[in-house]
Amino acid sequence: MPKFEGKIMKLVFLHSSDTHGFLLPTDYQNKNNYEAPFSLSRVSTAIKTEKNKFGADHVVVTDAGDCLQGSPLASYAHSTGDYRDLVIFTEAYNKVGYDARCLGNHDFNFGQDYLTYYIDNNKAPIINDNILDAETNVPAFGKEYQIIEKSGIKIGILGITTQYIPHWEPKENIAGLKFISAYEQIKHYTKILKPKVDILAVIYHGGFESDPVTGEVTEPHRGENEGYKILTEIPEVDVFLTGHQHRRLNVVSKNTAIVQPGYRGEAIAEVMLDIDEKTKKINSMSTRLIDTKDYEPDPEIVELVHNLDERTQKWLDQPIANLSEPAPIEDAMKGRLQGAPFINLLQQMQLWFTKADVSATAVMSEKAKGFGKEVTMRDVLLNYPYANQLCRVKLTGKQLRHIIEHSASFLKKDTDGKIKFLDRWIKPKPLLYHFDVFYPIEYEADISKPAGERLTKLVLNGKPIEDNKIYHLAVNNYRAMGGGFYPEYSMDKIEFTLDKDYVQMFSEYLTHGSIKVDTKHNYRFY
Template identity: 80%
Template sequence: MKLIFLHSSDTHGFLLPTDYQTAGDYTSPIGLSRVSAVIKAEREKYGAENVIVTDAGDCLQGSPLASYAHSTENMADLDVFTQAYNLIGYDARCLGNHDFNFGLDYLAYYVDNNKAPIINDNILDAETSTPAFGKEYEIIERNGIKIGLLGIATQYIPHWESKDHIQGLSFKSAYEQIKHYAKILRPQVDILAVMYHGGFESDPQTGEATEPHRGENEGYKILTKIPEVDLMLTGHQHRRLNMVVDNTALVQPGYRGEAVAKIEVEIDDQTKKITNLTTSLIDTKDYQPDPKMVSLVSDLDRRTQAWLDQPIATINEPAPIENAMKGRLEGAPFINLLQQMQMWFTKADVSATAVMSEKAKGFGKQVTLRDVILNYPYANQLCRVKLTGKELRNIIEHSLSFLQEDEAGNITFLDRWIKPKPQLYHFDVFYPVNYEADISKPVGERLISLTLNGQEIDDDKIYHLAVNNYRAMGGGFYPEYSMDKIEFTLDKDYVQMFTEYLTEADIKVDTNKNYKFL
C-alpha cells in the first residue's frame, strides 16, 4: 500500500502567479493557484483516498494582495483570501509566525473560517495552558492506516511581534511539545507526521550547526531525538529540502508556492509498518493555475493592482538602489532615505536598517504604493531603542561579522548568510554615523572609526537608535538588543510611514556614502 503526503508552506499570500513587480504579468513560477493545480493532479493520479495534504503556515502576510486585503478593513476581503486556501482541501494545517502580523482578531477570523483543522501544540492560552487556536492533534484514516498529525510553530514569535499581537499567549519549545505529544499519539497511530513552521538549526545530514542554537529552529533536535516521528513537514526557512534521515522523511517546499513537497510512504498491508520512504519536490511552474482559484480571487487581485498603482508622493529627486547586493556593501540613496525616514519619526540619533528585498530598486521621482511594498515587503513596525555607545559599537561589529575578504581582495558575504537559505535581510547598515571597517581583522575588532556629527562615539554615552521591531526584539541573533531597551514602538507599518513621510516631510535625499569596508 502507498500513501502520498503533499505539503505546502510559506505561500505568504501569493495566490496568483504574479510577484506584483509588473502590473498585468501573471507568468511568475509561484502562487497558491499553481499549488492547487499540483494537488489536483496528484489526487487524480493516486486517488484522493490515498493522498494527505498539509500546510505549515505563513499565509496571511507577505504579498501585496495580502497587504491590500488587510488594508481595506473589510472582513469580506479576508474571507476571499481564506476561501482560496479552503479550495485546496487541506487535511490539516498549522500556523506560522507571520500569521500574527495583523493581530489576533484578524488571525482568529482566518482560523475560525478555515475548513481544515488547525493543529497547534505550542501556542497556548497563558492562563489555561491549552491551545489558543485549534487542537493538539488530528488522527485521520486512509485505507485502514491511522495517521497522527501534530502541529507546531517556532517559539521565537514573541521576539518579533508587538505585545498586542500576542496578548495572553504563551509560546513553548517546539521540541519539548512534540516530545510530549509524540509519546501520547504514537501508540494510537501507524504513521506520525509533524507539521512544523520552523526549520533546522543544524545540517540534517551532517549535524553541523548552521545557526546559533537559540530555539528559533529546532528541527534537527526533533529529527535526532524524537524517534517516534516518521515525517517532518517543515517551513519557515524558505528552503527546498527533501531527504530521508535515519528512517525519518523531511521536506520543506521553498517560498511563495514555488513547489509542493511530496513524501511517498510505502506500507506493509499486513503489519501496517512503513517499508519505504521517498521524498521529492514538485515545481509548480510546470502547472497552469487552478481556474477556480483564479476566478475566486480575480476581483480582489484587480483591486490590489489598482491600489498598488496609486501615486502617493512626488519627491524632488530619485532615490535609487542599483541592486541589493551592491547597496549593502557600498550604500545607496534609497537606503539613506529609509534611514532618514526612521529618524524623522523617532527623533533618534542613529538609524539601522537592512535591504529587505533582493529586487529592491528604490524610488523614482513619483512613488506609488507598489514601489513601497516591493522595496519593503515586511509588516514591521518601527522602534526606538536606548543604547550605550559601547552597545551600539557591538551591534555594528556583529553586522560586520557577515563579511569576508575573498582571495581577490573583494569584500563578500560569508556563505552561511547565503546558503542554505539567503538571510541577508539580517545585515544592517547604520546612518548617519560615519564608519570604516577593516574586514581582514578578527570578528569583533573590525571597526576602525565610528563617528557621529564629527565626534567619536562615546562608549559610556546614551544614544537612541531607530530600528524595526523584528531586530529590536532579537531577530538576526544580534547582541545587546532586549525588550527592556525599547523606548517605544510606532503603531504604523512601513507603508503608512512612507506615505506620511513622503507627503509631509521636507525631504532632501542624502546621496553621500557614510560607510566603507576595507
C-alpha cells in the first residue's frame, strides 16, 4: 500500500452497474466461449486489483443495480423455482466486496418475493431513499443512508432508483410500493446527511436527461432520468455514481465527479479524490473507466457458479419446437428498416395470443439472428432477452397513427438518399429497442417530410385506418406503460396483460400447430 505523504490523502470510489446477471465472461451464444470482454467475475478482479493498489482503507466499492435479470444464467436461476439457485447467484455479488448498493428497475422483473430474498441474502447494505411503503411512506426495504469511515474521512452514501418503474412493471410486481422522485428525495436526505459527513456520494440507478457538461437536452424530461436536475440543483453531492442508461461516462462537472460504467460489467468506474487531511475538504477530483477485459475472471466466482452455469447451458440447448421453415433475421439494423421473417413471426405470435388487430414490436437484440428450423431456449433468449409481458391496448385510429408517426421520426434521409437512424438514437447509447415496427398493417413513410407528417400509406386489411374507429394493438408492457417516450400510450388504455413471459409464449405458440411464417414486407421507408 502506498504511503500518502503531506496533508493530502486519496479516497477512491470503485463503481459497477447494470451487470444484468452476466456472472461469467460469456453471452451464451456459443456454449464453449468464455472469453467475452465483460462479466461480474472480471469486475471482481478489477475491483480487487485496484483496492489492493490503494489499500482497503482508501477505497469505497459501490453498485447501482440491475443484477437479477438480463442474462440467460439469470433467467435460468429464476426458472428453477429453487431459491438455493438465487442464493448462489447472490453470493457471486457478495464475493466482490461491495460497501453499498442500490436496486435497479430490472431487479423488480421477477416479483417482490424473489427480490426480497435477494436483498436478505445480500451482505452489502441496500440504500433506498425513494421506493416507499405506500401506507407508511418509509423506505420499503434497505436503509436510508450509510456512513462509512475511511482513514478518518466520513463518507455518506445515499441510494436512489429511477421513479419510472411503475410505467414498466405489472401491478403485482410493485404492489404496496410508492415510487418518489429521485431528485426530491436526494434534496431531502442531503439536508439530513451532509452535516454528518465530509464527503457525500449518491448511488443512482438512473441517468441524465440532459448532457451533464453542456446541459443540452438529450431526452424528454419525464422523470425517468433526473441526473442533470440533481447535478445542477443539489450542489452538496460530491460523487455521483450512476447507471441505468448503459452509458460509458466519466466526467467532472459542477464540482461533482460523475461516472457510469456501461453494461454487463464491461468496465468499472473509478473516482479519485485528493482530500486535505486537516480540513477534510476535497482538493481535486478525477474520474476514469477501467475496462475489465484486461482482467482475468475471479476464480472464486467461477468456482461458485460453475454448476449453475453448467445447468444453464443444458437448459439453453433444450429444443422448444421445430418449424417447417426457418424464420431468420439477417441483420438487426437491416431488419428494422426492411423487415424480416423473424420480426413477422414475433408479430404473428402476439396477434395469436391477444386477438388484436395490429401488433407492434422492436428488434430487441443487436445480435438477433432469428430462428432456424429447430428452436431452442437459447434461440429465444438471445433474440428476446427481456422479461416483458404482452398487453392488448385499445386505441383510436388517430392515436395509432400518432404512435407510428413517432416511430418514423427516428429516421433521417442522408444526402445519398439512404435511410438511417438519427444520431440521438445511436449515441451516446444505442436506443434502437425503442424503434417499433407494426404488422400486418401496411404503411409507408416519406422520411423527407417533417416528423409527424411522414405517413403516406396506412392500411389494414385493404382499408385505410379511420381516425375515429377503435383498434386493438398487441405490444409489450414496457411500451404499453409508457417506455420509450411514445405518445398516446397510458395505463388506462391497457385492456389486459398476459400472465406469461416471452419464453413461455414462444414455447406455447410454436408447438400449438402448423405455423406458416409470413415473409412479406408490409412497411417501407423512402
